[in-house]
Amino acid sequence: MSDRDLIDKADSLLKRHAISSPSSGSDTGGIPVLTDIVERPGGNAPEGPAADMAREIFTHVIAEVEGRLAADLEKRLVEHLQAEVHVAVASALGDLRQEVANAIGDAVTEALKRK
DSSP states (O other): OOHHHHHHHHHHHHHHHHHHSOSSSGGGTTOOOTTSOOOOGGGOOOOSHHHHHHHHHHHHHHHHHHHHHHHHHHHHHHHHHHHHHHHHHHHHHHHHHHHHHHHHHHHHHHHHHHO
């Protein structure tokens, strides 16, 4: 069998299937299947119990993801900022020690000059 014969047979099979396939769930008792396209009236969001459940699940998932991301973000910020704060505090204390030592030295020198 040549490639062309195989393609022709596949094409014929697809055409037969397309003609006999359900287009709106009619062969499944009016229940749409995954291959059916479900039109929304007016393009609005779907309504009913399934839509309510979908919204509830969506809201729950988003809240869960946001909660986990917020906790993870806070933890990472604390880790990064804690190290930076320690460095900044150590640097400031080092600068202040030198300034305090200089101020004390200047005060002692000034006091000695007065006497």
